């Protein structure tokens with residue numbers, strides 16, 4: 001089956017890291033966000049992917065082609081007009097009425113995908129949240145979706161739609177998107193997938209939900225770091241010992257990173273060829289080729305090739321950087 005992965009977004013909430021790297025290539029627990037997603041898709045039998053690229057799309061294409069051998073089609077969304085518009089661009093590459101699995105490129109998940117892909121009806125991934133006001137939610141009755149509500153003011157449902165969509169009939173999706181684009185039906189300035197799905201429901205398509213217990217958002221610095229922690233805890237990679245260092249698992253240290261006289265972890269990812277010396281690093285992600293020395297780092301993200309040493313009294317930081325001295 002084919003998966004569609006939209007990754008055209010700019011990732012503004014993850015600046016400054018997304019100035020030079022697309023969000024989906026940011027490292028979390030030892031591999032890029034999209035690497036975690038691809039591994040799960042391939043495990044579940046997905047053998048073809050349409051990837052909707054835009055901002056820094058060449059980097060995404062190059063990384064995926066280098067690391068995976070399934071069949072890829074890259075579709076360029078040059079104008080970022082919303083998720084429904086992004087999917088609409090895939091229409092020429094999808095066979096009439098074939099089923100589709102759509103997954104947002106910044107959503108790492110843990111779910112029995114094989115079971116989802118066998119569903120006899122269309123089905124949306126949901127996660128129970130305490131405060132649904134930030135999400136699109138599904139209002140259900142006896143397991144069937146009655147309607148979808150974007151960011152509800154009233155507590156109509158706490159089943160948030162979290163970025164995984166199994167659609168049995170691609171034709172219905174594309175004709176709904178045609179309709180919202182032809183009639184310029186934008187919500188918050190964008191052509192929304194939720195609006196297209198709501199139209200499908202109104203036209204009689206049956207939708208159920210599937211529970212996504214493991215749902216790891218990577219869209220903001222704090223969620224990227226909490227996802228890093230959760231994934232490290234789940235996949236404890238059995239860290240080797242480094243002379244003169246204390247390693248507090250869970251951590252991921254790239255094989256070719258150099259770590260000397262340091263305390264690493266818990267919940268730290270150290271990227272490829274990074275050099276860490278005389279430092280304490282916990283709850284943080286250190287990028288590839290970064291250099292960190294004579295400093296304690298906590299709840300931090302250090303970009304690729306960045307360098308930080310000593311107490312941060314004298315610093316040279318880019319636009320949108322964030323420093324918290326505690």
Ligand code: UTP
Pocket residue numbers: 006007008009010011012013014023052077079080081082083085086104105106219
């Ligand atoms: P987000 O709303 O999280 O956008 O889109 P973003 O650009 O990645 O991040 P921010 O909001 O600027 O920080 C969710 C997913 O949908 C894709 C994004 O790439 C992301 O994977 N998307 C969204 C598109 O591919 N095209 C669109 O027009 C909108």
